[in-house]
Amino acid sequence: MIYNVGYLILVTALLLTVYGMVTGFLGGARRSAQLAAATENAVYAVGGLVLLAACILWYGLLTDQFQLSYVWNHSERALPTFYKFAALWGGQAGSLLFWSLILSLFSVVVAVTHRHDLQLLMPYVHAVMHASKLFFLVLLVFAANPFAQVAFVPEDGRGLNPLLQNYWMVLHPVALYLGYVGLAVPFAFAVAALLSKKLDTEWMRATRRWVLIPWMFLSVGIIMGSNWAYMELGWGGYWAWDPVENASFLPWLTATAFLHSIIIQEQRGILKVWNMVLIWLTYFLVILGTFTTRSGIIESVHSFARSEIGPYFLVFLSIVLFGFLWLLFKRLSLLKDEQSIDSYASREAAFMANNWIFTAIAFATLWGTFFPMFSEIFAGDRISVAAPFFNKVNGPLFLILFVLMGAGPLLGWRHTSVAAFRKQFTWPLVAAVVVAAGASFTTRNVYAIVGLAICAFVTATIVQEYVRGVIARRITNRESIPVAMGNLLRRNGRRYGGYLVHLGMVFIAVAVIGNEFYQETTNVTLARGEGVTIGGYELVYVELRAQEGPNRIEFATPLMVYNASNGRFLGTVEPHRNIYHKTPEMPTSEVGLRMTLAEDVYVVLNGWENMGATATFTIHINPLTAWMWIGGLVLVLGTLVAIWPHPARRLEPVPVTVSAGVGARPA
Amino acid sequence: MAELTDLQPQPAAAERAPVSRAMRIWQAVFIIVPLLFVGLLAFRLWDTNTTEHRASGLAPEFTFTTFDGETISSADLLGKGVVLNFWASWCDPCREEATLLEMTWRREKDNGIIFIGLDYLDQEPAALAYLAEFDVTYPNGPDLQSRAARRYGIKGVPETFFIAPTGEIVGTVIGPIVSQRQLDEYLDRIRP
Numbered sequence: 024m025i026y027n028v029g030y031l032i033l034v035t036a037l038l039l040t041v042y043g044m045v046t047g048f049l050g051g052a053r054r055s056a057q058l059a060a061a062t063e064n065a066v067y068a069v070g071g072l073v074l075l076a077a078c079i080l081w082y083g084l085l086t087d088q089f090q091l092s093y094v095w096n097h098s099e100r101a102l103p104t105f106y107k108f109a110a111l112w113g114g115q116a117g118s119l120l121f122w123s124l125i126l127s128l129f130s131v132v133v134a135v136t137h138r139h140d141l142q143l144l145m146p147y148v149h150a151v152m153h154a155s156k157l158f159f160l161v162l163l164v165f166a167a168n169p170f171a172q173v174a175f176v177p178e179d180g181r182g183l184n185p186l187l188q189n190y191w192m193v194l195h196p197v198a199l200y201l202g203y204v205g206l207a208v209p210f211a212f213a214v215a216a217l218l219s220k221k222l223d224t225e226w227m228r229a230t231r232r233w234v235l236i237p238w239m240f241l242s243v244g245i246i247m248g249s250n251w252a253y254m255e256l257g258w259g260g261y262w263a264w265d266p267v268e269n270a271s272f273l274p275w276l277t278a279t280a281f282l283h284s285i286i287i288q289e290q291r292g293i294l295k296v297w298n299m300v301l302i303w304l305t306y307f308l309v310i311l312g313t314f315t316t317r318s319g320i321i322e323s324v325h326s327f328a329r330s331e332i333g334p335y336f337l338v339f340l341s342i343v344l345f346g347f348l349w350l351l352f353k354r355l356s357l358l359k360d361e362q363s364i365d366s367y368a369s370r371e372a373a374f375m376a377n378n379w380i381f382t383a384i385a386f387a388t389l390w391g392t393f394f395p396m397f398s399e400i401f402a403g404d405r406i407s408v409a410a411p412f413f414n415k416v417n418g419p420l421f422l423i424l425f426v427l428m429g430a431g432p433l434l435g436w437r438h439t440s441v442a443a444f445r446k447q448f449t450w451p452l453v454a455a456v457v458v459a460a461g462a463s464f465t466t467r468n469v470y471a472i473v474g475l476a477i478c479a480f481v482t483a484t485i486v487q488e489y490v491r492g493v494i495a496r497r498i499t500n501r502e503s504i505p506v507a508m509g510n511l512l513r514r515n516g517r518r519y520g521g522y523l524v525h526l527g528m529v530f531i532a533v534a535v536i537g538n539e540f541y542q543e544t545t546n547v548t549l550a551r552g553e554g555v556t557i558g559g560y561e562l563v564y565v566e567l568r569a570q571e572g573p574n575r576i577e578f579a580t581p582l583m584v585y586n587a588s589n590g591r592f593l594g595t596v597e598p599h600r601n602i603y604h605k606t607p608e609m610p611t612s613e614v615g616l617r618m619t620l621a622e623d624v625y626v627v628l629n630g631w632e633n634m635g636a637t638a639t640f641t642i643h644i645n646p647l648t649a650w651m652w653i654g655g656l657v658l659v660l661g662t663l664v665a666i667w668p669h670p671a672r673r674l675e676p677v678p679v680t681v682s683a684g685v686g687a688r689p690a
Numbered sequence: 691m692a693e694l695t696d697l698q699p700q701p702a703a704a705e706r707a708p709v710s711r712a713m714r715i716w717q718a719v720f721i722i723v724p725l726l727f728v729g730l731l732a733f734r735l736w737d738t739n740t741t742e743h744r745a746s747g748l749a750p751e752f753t754f755t756t757f758d759g760e761t762i763s764s765a766d767l768l769g770k771g772v773v774l775n776f777w778a779s780w781c782d783p784c785r786e787e788a789t790l791l792e793m794t795w796r797r798e799k800d801n802g803i804i805f806i807g808l809d810y811l812d813q814e815p816a817a818l819a820y821l822a823e824f825d826v827t828y829p830n831g832p833d834l835q836s837r838a839a840r841r842y843g844i845k846g847v848p849e850t851f852f853i854a855p856t857g858e859i860v861g862t863v864i865g866p867i868v869s870q871r872q873l874d875e876y877l878d879r880i881r882p
Contacts, residue, residue: 307724314731333735334735337728337731337732337735340728340731341728344724344728345721345724345725348720348721348724352717355713396730396734397730400730400733400734400737
């Protein structure tokens with residue numbers, strides 16, 4: 024009964040989004056306060072209804088209502104409560120509901136934040152948000168009803184996909200969805216600006232924050248996904264250029280490009296059309312990514328069950344693509360640039376190069392992702408392009424990008440003098456040369472040496488900027504170092520927060536270089552008490568233990584880790600293999616890990632014989648991997664600094680431009 | 691698309707026709723490229739959806755050439771009950787059911803039921819040796835490029851589909867068929 028009500032709630036929400044869409048577009052066109060209020064109220068009502076629907080499904084999951092087809096297929100009695108809660112986004116229909124929920128909540132937050140400003144834009148913004156919600160509600164109501172019931176009440180559910188039963192996997196989709204879905208907001212603002220013809224930089228400034236927040240979640244989601252792959256999939260890596268990974272990475276690339284080019288528009292009044300194109304591409308890639316992972320047109324390790332939603336997505340995708348283009352072409356004459364680029368040795372030129380490279384990486388990735396599909400259509404043969412293609416193409420592009428990341432912020436707007444060059448670049452270049460020389464003792468691989476040198480260069484530029492900023496404040500305001508540092512972050516958060524994000528990226532790059540070029544691997548079969556030496560460690564296999572979990576049997580094989588040169592005991596690692604009662608054909612592995620800042624000892628249990636008399640392991644020594652997760656944290660910290668409202672301007676509805684000549688850095 | 695920035699008009703000095711030629715070309719590119727892309731996606735989706743007959747219970751189409759050179763298409767089989775078995779010579783569990791399948795085929799071949807074997811990811815000499823070993827006489831052929839396997843979304847080998855004369859899949863057995871009784875129960879559901 025209550026589940027029929029759940030479905031009715033979704034239908035009502037759907038009708039309300041139609042109402043909100045109509046009143047929004049009309050309200051914007053006629054500048055009617057009444058209609059604007061109507062569309063805003065619809066935002067709140069839809070938010071409440073979708074939340075209610077989600078709560079009903081949660082109730083069904085937590086109380087084991089197996090007559091619900093969704094609960095039956097994605098849960099079971101023995102599933103730990105935490106995973107029952109997370110099963111909401113463990114399957115197709117539920118995750119679409121979850122998506123709608125996040126979209127509706129984003130819409131509510133936008134409405135509350137901009138209650139009193141941007142009044143010409145807001146009705147359109149709400150209307151576009153309603154349109155996006157409408158699409159997902161149409162899916163829920165017509166194609167993937169999460170409240171569909173089966174004719175009988177099954178005894179027990181079929182269980183959640185074992186790969187999803189890991190806490191990273193619970194958090195990773197949430198972060199990713201927050202990022203993915205949030206990118207609907209800047210799209211809505213762009214459409215609103217085009218429709219209302221208010222194309223000044225005001226909407227851009229409002230949008231910046233709405234890009235930064237989803238961008239942060241998307242980054243975190245991607246990193247958590249890597250962490251999950253690293254801990255759970257057990258192939259020793261964190262990124263495989265799988266279509267679904269690429270689907271999350273593509274909008275990240277264009278959104279990052281946008282975060283940079285938006286600064287040039289603010290400062291110099293150029294690249295207006297390009298910025299529109301970037302927002303358009305970003306939202307298009309979000310929808311495309313969702314479509315490809317859910318329609319089964321591209322095969323991937325984490326495809327959802329195939330279903331009927333493909334055609335709906337294709338229609339929505341076309342509307343987003345061509346509707347926006349049509350609008351953009353109609354408004355082209357209003358998007359004329361106010362100036363042009365004066366010199367290649369200027370910050371705007373560096374930013375533009377950065378944009379080209381981001382776009383190039385995005386296209387290479389898109390091409391590689393869809394190539395198997397194209398090749399099957401045209402040649403009848405499915406040719407997958409695997410990691411080597413992506414690494415070969417994107418690796419060098421990322422190196423150039425990192426050079427620009429260090430150099431860009433040191434260049435002046437419009438033009439950089441030779442004296443300024445010398446002042447800005449001496450120390451960073453020295454750092455790069457020193458590190459390159461040091462690195463050449465450890466490897467012969469040019470990529471590794473150049474990569475590490477570039478990382479040193481970027482780090483030095485960031486440190487130099489911080490040191491100069493602090494010294495300047497010490498001299499002019501007579502502040503102590505910690506106070507000066509705090510004020511630097513508080514008063515110019517965009518710039519110095521941005522540097523922190525760059526530092527986070529450097530940490531991630533260091534981890535990638537360490538894993539790519541310095542990893543050591545071995546496969547061994549060990550008898551009880553036997554040991555193996557790898558990369559300065561000795562690992563001794565102790566025994567096989569089996570223990571009963573709530574819905575699975577866990578097999579664990581502890582190994583003792585010793586320092587090979589002096590025999591000191593360092594600790595134990597315990598790789599697991601879990602066999603789930605409901606899906607015994609899909610055992611999952613949990614790696615045994617000893618993580619330090621320098622390197623990870625990473626052990627996968629592949630199998631065993633004679634009750635554990637011998638066991639087979641894959642052992643990796645992964646240098647510097649911890650820096651990937653540290654880099655992720657620094658990145659979040661930097662973004663928070665960059666979005667934090669400026670102390671002096673907190674009360675003003677629209678912040679004014681950051682001090683002239685300094686130039687703000689985004690994340 | 692990165693070159694889009696090039697179309698930023700030169701400063702006010704440049705006189706502008708309503709829409710310049712270069713601009714029009716760019717607009718055309720921006721429309722045609724996504725159009726092609728969406729077209730390909732649509733085609734691919736349609737193609738995948740034919741695979742997805744399975745979800746709605748209809749057997750996906752397949753065509754294959756037997757090891758004897760005869761071409762068999764699923765369309766020719768309408769009106770008969772079809773037992774479609776995916777197997778491979780490297781697959782040990784397949785051996786458990788091979789004799790059962792062949793014996794039942796000999797019993798049922800005049801009753802409007804046809805057995806089809808599709809050899810999944812295999813090498814022909816090994817496959818022929820396997821067929822000879824179990825003296826298999828019903829039509830068998832390689833599933834080239836795993837097309838049928840992909841369309842049927844098999845979980846592994848052996849996997850057997852029971853297709854009614856109307857073209858509906860009425861039963862699927864993942865893993866070997868264990869007993870004559872199990873096989874007969876399915877056969878009774880696909881008799882014409």
